[in-house]
Amino acid sequence: MPAAPKVFGIILAGGEGKRLMPLTADRAKPAVPFGGQYRLIDFAISNLINSGLRQLVVLTQYKSHSLDRHISQTWRMSPMLGAYVASVPAQQRLGKRWFSGSADAILQSMNLIRDEKPDIVVVIGADHVYRMDFKQMLDAHIASDARATVAGIRQPIGLANQFGVIDTDPEDPTKIREFLEKPQNPTGLSDAPHEVLASMGNYIFDADALVEAVTHDGELPTSAHDMGGDIVPYFVNRGEAAVYDFQRNDVPGSTPRDRSYWRDVGTIESFYDAHMDLISTLPVFNLYNNDWPIYSQTFNAPPAKFVRDSVGRIGNAIDSIVSLGSVLSGTHLEHSVVGPWALAGGGSTITDSVLFDSVQVGAGARIHRAILDKNVVLEPGATIGVDRDRDVARGFTVTETGITVVGKDVHVHA
Ligand code: ADQ
Structure with missing residues (x-):
């Protein structure tokens, strides 16, 4: 050699x-x-x-x-x-x-x-x-x-x-x-x-x-x-x-x-x-280690933005990652990973979930313990991961431990 x-x-x-x-x-x-x-x-x-x-x-x-x-x-x-x-x-x-x-x-x-x-x-x-x-x-x-x-x-x-x-x-x-x-x-x-x-x-x-x-x-x-x-x-x-x-x-x-x-x-x-390993307070997998960077596509997108909704409702975000281009208005976000270009409306709740790019969450919609693929749209008031039987009846994949997965481009009705 x-x-x-x-x-x-x-x-x-x-x-x-x-x-x-x-x-x-x-x-x-x-x-x-x-x-x-x-x-x-x-x-x-x-x-x-x-x-x-x-x-x-x-x-x-x-x-x-x-x-x-x-x-x-x-x-x-x-x-x-x-x-x-x-x-x-x-x-x-x-x-x-x-x-x-x-x-x-x-x-x-x-x-x-x-x-x-x-x-x-x-x-x-x-x-x-x-x-x-x-x-x-x-x-x-x-x-x-x-x-x-x-x-x-x-x-x-x-x-x-x-x-x-x-x-x-x-x-x-x-x-x-x-x-x-x-x-x-x-x-x-x-x-x-x-x-x-x-x-x-x-x-x-x-x-x-x-x-x-x-x-x-x-x-x-x-x-x-x-x-x-x-x-x-x-x-x-x-x-x-x-x-x-x-x-x-x-x-x-x-x-x-x-x-x-x-x-x-x-x-x-x-x-x-x-x-979930990424978002614990002391991460089990640390994305913020610049000595050994994980590279990805850099794209032109504005910073993530957190605002109140049109009627003044205040949201909050904790234990979460939110990617560029996202706008969360009056949303309660907890223990979740949000991909680029998400839009979430007033009074919506996203907990214990993973959202890929360009997911739209209507006002008052609720997402819990779910993975939402790209371009999924939740109508105002729609829910995912809240009622397992209903998720199954609507054709979504629900794992044994109760994680609901919604495929790309799906429109979720209220
Ligand atoms: P598996 O992951 O089950 O086990 P495999 O499905 O062959 O094995 O995938 C290994 C890698 O090869 C993946 O990255 C996959 O994308 C790629 N791959 C599979 N088929 C391919 C194909 N036809 N052409 C090109 N790429 C292909 C393997 C080992 C185990 C080991 C586990 C660790 O066989 O011994 O323990 O990975 O996860």
């Missing part, structure tokens, strides 16, 4: 995100808005840019229009300086088929690796909320003799069936002895039986080893061509896989509370909970 290896980043952004429906009805999961002004993919890209990577491709496939637009508008870098974030759609380079899995997405994009000739390839997912200094993981990978390194984090054993579960070698705890993708009956850790070591879906490979692995995998008719299900086990079986302990990672400016914060926001519940 050269003293200053050339590192290339691949962001896998082609997943459907079925469990986030209806928020993914019209957009790829990495393009789902988060925290008012961000999209989920901004966390992955910000982490890589802050870690010093400058050549990044985003592999897209499913409903990628809004994701492509976001990447081209947000992540312009100078190709003249050799720095770029390029969105690469599935191109059917190996015949008339879309990507059949995340490893196939890499196989079909092999021309990018050939063109750049990197020494190391970082492959990460695009649908987690976290801060991570990949430089620290790169240093660990280079210092080891592994050809593949998987980032790992402890998670409750009850969630093991959503993750790849890592079993390390007792003699050398950096070495992966066994890797089971989404096991039904996992064994807990010896020092913490109620936890497993989960793969974060972030990998570092020696470039030649990755090319070999995905090429070999592409020839196997029975493979699902999945990074977690097939490529990681390939390296584990050859004794060439290491684990990088994310809990060791420490980005500048993090606090003891948000250090090692990582959330898989694959379900409505976890997506909602991650929003």
Whole structure:
């Protein structure tokens, strides 16, 4: 490995995100808005840019229009300086088929690796909320003799069936002895039986080893061509896989509370909970850490404004984030995240909720424990999240824990 290896980043952004429906009805999961002004993919890209990577491709496939637009508008870098974030759609380079899995997405994009000739390839997912200094993981990978390194984090054993579960070698705890993708009956850790070591879906490979692995995998008719299900086990079986302990990672400016914060926001519940993490008084995930900025699209919008309504009613706002362009008139806003360009009328109440861009809340309307997608309009006096049965009867998604989700462009009658 050269003293200053050339590192290339691949962001896998082609997943459907079925469990986030209806928020993914019209957009790829990495393009789902988060925290008012961000999209989920901004966390992955910000982490890589802050870690010093400058050549990044985003592999897209499913409903990628809004994701492509976001990447081209947000992540312009100078190709003249050799720095770029390029969105690469599935191109059917190996015949008339879309990507059949995340490893196939890499196989079909092999021309990018050939063109750049990197020494190391970082492959990460695009649908987690976290801060991570990949430089620290790169240093660990280079210092080891592994050809593949998987980032790992402890998670409750009850969630093991959503993750790849890592079993390390007792003699050398950096070495992966066994890797089971989404096991039904996992064994807990010896020092913490109620936890497993989960793969974060972030990998570092020696470039030649990755090319070999995905090429070999592409020839196997029975493979699902999945990074977690097939490529990681390939390296584990050859004794060439290491684990990088994310809990060791420490980005500048993090606090003891948000250090090692990582959330898989694959379900409505976890997506909602991650929003609530942003707005607690001492945030569990701190958006105000300028030492490790999370970048997003900058757009021209006036500051958020809080005024009384036309008949002089006074509103208030607490424990909330309100994005640019929003005007709240005589609204009671509590424990909520409000996206750009919201308009809320007199006497309206918004509590424990998440609003994407351009939501309009009529006078006297009430929103509680709900997620409202872009352009949702509530007529004056309309309610969401107040009567579960009525929400279900109106065709809205209501989760087991009672979060109501209203899809894009829906007009909610009183
Ligand atoms: P999952 O998230 O279930 O588990 P997957 O659905 O393959 O795995 O998604 C991983 C990433 O790849 C996502 O960013 C997704 O958008 C992207 N992706 C999926 N299919 C793709 C395709 N055809 N083309 C391009 N991109 C695609 C994975 C690992 C587990 C690990 C969890 C951590 O398999 O081992 O524990 O991530 O969340």
